[in-house]
Amino acid sequence: QVQLGESGGGLVQAGGSLRLSCAASGRSFSNYTVGWFRQAPGKEREFVAAVRWDGGNTFYAESVMRRFMISRDNAKNTVYLQTSALKPEDTAVYYCAAGVNPVYYYSDFQEYDDWGQGTQVTVSS
Numbered sequence: 001q002v003q004l005g006e007s008g009g010g011l012v013q014a015g016g017s018l019r020l021s022c023a024a025s026g027r028s029f030s031n032y033t034v035g036w037f038r039q040a041p042g043k044e045r046e047f048v049a050a051v052r053w054d055g056g057n058t059f060y061a062e063s064v065m066r067r068f069m070i071s072r073d074n075a076k077n078t079v080y081l082q083t084s085a086l087k088p089e090d091t092a093v094y095y096c097a098a099g100v101n102p103v104y105y106y107s108d109f110q111e112y113d114d115w116g117q118g119t120q121v122t123v124s125s
Contacts, residue, residue, distance in 0.1 A: 002026045002098050002114050009094060009119030017084040020119060022096030029077040033103035035112055036070065036081045038092035047107035048094070049081060059106045086123045093118040
């Protein structure tokens with residue numbers, strides 16, 4: 001099991017950017033695929049982005065493609081989600097999640113074993 005903690009959320013105007021961080025502790029992060037999901041009030045949790053254990057492959061939801069970028073630094077046990085061109089519809093609690101390899105369906109939250117507490121992102125119009 002790995003413990004995850006998100007940070008970097010906040011209030012930003014539309015068009016702005018935030019960098020979210022997901023720090024891991026408990027065991028080596030390098031054997032995990034890490035994903036970001038988000039959940040807005042009254043909506044289901046949805047996939048945002050994922051990165052393979054070696055950072056070699058990244059995956060994005062269509063709604064965030066070319067605006068968000070996921071990356072990881074295994075030496076720091078941290079995964080980042082750089083957001084840009086934020087829209088009010090990006091407002092949600094953002095969660096990072098770790099799944100023990102292999103993870104086949106990156107967008108399926110059931111593939112992930114450990115979750116953080118979430119960080120709120122609010123985008124004002």
